[in-house]
Amino acid sequence: MHSRISEKATWTCEGIFKMKKLKFILMVAAFIISIGLVLKLLQINPEVTFSNLIERSVDEMHLVSSKPDKKIMEIKPDVPKAKCGLAKPCPAGGLAFKMYSGATNIVGPQICFDGKMLIQKETRGNWQGINIVVINEETGEHVKTGSFNMWTGKVEELIEFLNSIEDGSFVLIATFDDPSTKLNDEARALLAGLGSAFISKVGFRDNWIFVGGKKTLARVYFEQHMKNDRDTNKYDGWPEMIEMEGCIPRLR
Template sequence: MMVVSNYTTLQHQSPRDGKCGLSVPCPGKDFAFKISSGVTSIIGPQICFEGKMIIKKEIRGNRQGISIVVINEKTGEHSKTASFNMWNGDVRDLIAFLKSIEDGSVVLMASFDDPATKLNEEARTLITELGSSYISKVKFRDNWIFVGGKKTMTQAFFEQHMKNDRKTNKYESWPEMIEMEGCIPRLE
């Protein structure tokens, strides 16, 4: 099942926390982001961009699979959000969404529970074209977070992957949460 929503006014971070609570503020007018994968099958992913918590439990969170946020590279405006169930959903919905992303868009993705069971080569190729170097390795219940773009001028890519391995998992059948924060250069 695909879940898509358009931009709405979202909760802002406290000014004392800085944009998205980054440990070090972004220089100049760069865009700030903070992203985390889900944990087990209970705590969903979180995606914050420019001080706006776009995905969290209370706001479009706790949807299993892959959650995606699309941002206009020039304006920093959030254009759309979607979640795709990769356990029992239809990968064609994900593929259609990925194809609909406009050029010049920053794309943020986070996994929750299982991001890979329904992924096929076409979906993986489309995500690779956004700048992912790990999506071909993402398997059942791996944790994965990614920031990339579709024909963006900045070519800023960030990614982390943690394998599901019962010998090293923090939570039996699931690895621990992964988090990432950073700055994306703003076009002037």
């Protein structure tokens, strides 16, 4: 009986010893592998040091253990939104504008001013010809809008509208389809008086967008002109749509 107990105790001791030996071997292997990984990392990135690795480990442990303050995370900077889809707000409270000419005889023009869509892009039949938005320079308020078909309309109506624009007014113009068939020298002269440098060249089915003014304090002029040319047209008998955006100084 005593010998059996002794054999069992001996077997138990041997088992414990083997377990400890195996555990020691695994720890040594893990240590060697860790050293190898560290040395490899140091070879890949010489700027990494043992002290850096220790600091990173401490920082990571701190981030894992610490809980973010919900109140701090919910605070967001109050960034003003730019009007009319501009990339950033106009400086010093200026008046933003963004405008498009029409495309072929299908997609109409669009004019946005100070966050208000004054001419909404439509399809077929609306806004064909020359489209004009008038803005009061002093207040920045929309005064009136006019649309004049230069294919089937009367140029006298355009001339009357241009003459009715009061001094101290900004004028935004976008064309659609054909802006010039009925356009005469008198109308072109009035448009040139608003600051246009290209109106004398605007021809059949050209695209033209313009921002100017009638005796305004702020001498601001923006303009783009795209010729109708079958060799370069994007849409067969029509040039591609053109767009323009910018800021107009506000008086008050």
